[in-house]
Amino acid sequence: MKAAVITGFTQPLEIKQVEIPKPKNKEILVKNIACGVCHSDLHITKGDWDEKCSLPRIPGHEGIGEIIELGSQVDNHLQIRDIVGIPWTYSTCLKCEYCLSGQEALCEQLMGTGFSYDGCLAEYTLMDSDFVVKLPDGMDPYTSAPLFCAGVTVYKALKMSGVPPNEWVSIVGVGGLGSVAIKYAVAMGMKVLAVVAPNDQNAVNLSKEMGASEVYDGPSDQHSQWVQDKLRGVQAAIVTVPLIQAYDEAYKSVKRGGRIVAVGLPNGTMSIPIIDCVCRGIQLIGSMVGSREDLKEALAMAKAHKISCKIQKRKLEDINQVFEDMINYRINGRVVIDFTLK
Ligand SMILES: [Zn+2]
Ligand SMILES: [Zn+2]
Structure with missing residues (x-):
């Protein structure tokens, strides 16, 4: 099969032919149709995180494809020809306090797709059958692929924000995550303020x-002042960009009792004025992806409210160019690899 492979953290992904894996035990083999490209794939490929994957490794964790082979221990909740999505969570221990309380994204033994195991930037992917989620009937695999990471991530973050209908939420950063966050927030009845880079007309549109x-x-360092003047603060701010300044501004933009939900991953620390935090009753919440149940809810809501991502289809061979475009903010929405493009 054709795959995009990390062979060294200073090198581009290598497009090469590798053996199609064989599913064992609880594994399934999926023939990929689509795979969204997430910022995490770029970070994994470049070895930007303290924890690095072993090499060679195929990244990709927003895959959608057809099951073509089942391991011997896969029970009948899945069948050949089912269309399933492959999320970031490849597997967890299923036994710890987090797994048992529906918080499996916090499991200390969480294995990441395209990180701990080979992912979906390849024509075929092996996956743990307990962690795939079926794509609801009638949903387009290309526009739905990003829901398996970006979609569930922002859906969960909005759920954690606790913003009731008709109250303001700000979505800080309108890229792959932020754009779909706006749609979910609207579907959940929230009033949405989008905060974009200064004079970024594409993001405004x-x-x-x-x-x-x-x-x-407007100017990034005046965002909180504008929010306080114009909206008297937002109930919650969902920060999707990896910028410390965006966090500092988001903190100042929420009203009393408000929440900051951290999703974007800058390297660094946030400084919180403790007296202000106490007196204004501010809550800071970290939120990473979501559970399988969150993913099912996110898909059901997407189907009911016709939520899909704005995408650009590219072929697998373009992946290094896609990473370049990501680094230079040249992508409007999300790139999805279309495995039928030659
Ligand atoms: Zn992701
Ligand atoms: Zn666990």
């Missing part, structure tokens, strides 16, 4: 297209 009621594209 995308935010409006996705349903934001207000868009702020």
Whole structure:
């Protein structure tokens, strides 16, 4: 099969022919149709995180494909020809306090797809049958692929934000995560302020297209002041960008009792003024992906409210160019690899 392989952290992904894996025990073999490209794939490929994957490794964790082979211990909840999505969570221990309480994303033994095991930037992927989620009937595999990481991540973050209908939420950063966050927030009845990079007209247009009621594209260091003046604060801010300044501003932009939900991953620390935090009753919440149940809810809501991502289809061979475009903020929405493109 054709695969994009990390062979060294300073090198581009190598497109090469590798053996199609064989499913054992609880594994299934999926023939990929689509795979969204997430910022984490870029970080994994470049070895940006303290914890690095072993090499060679195939990244990719927003795959959708057809099951073509079942391992001997896969029970009948899955069948050949089912269309399933492959998320970041490849597997967890299923036994710890987090796994038992529906918080499997916090499991200390979580294995990441395209990190601990080979992922979906290849024509075929092996997956743990307990952790795939079927794509609901009638949903497009290409526009739905990003829901398996970006979608569930922002859905969970919005759930954690606790913003009731008709209250303001700000979505800080409108890229792959932020754009779909706006759609989910609107579907959940929230009023959305999108905060984009200064004078980024593409992001302003995308935010409006996705349903934001207000868009702020002014100087980044004045965002909180604008929010306090114009909206008297937001109930919660979902920070999707990897920028420390965005976190500092988001903290100042929430109203009393408000929440900051951390999703974007800058390397660094946030400084919180403790007296202000106590007196204003501010809550800071970290949120990483979601459980399988969160993913099912996110898919059901996407189907009911026709939520899909704005995508650009590219072929697997373009992956290094896609990473370049990500680094230079040239992507509007999400790139999805289309395995039928030659
Ligand atoms: Zn991801
Ligand atoms: Zn566990």
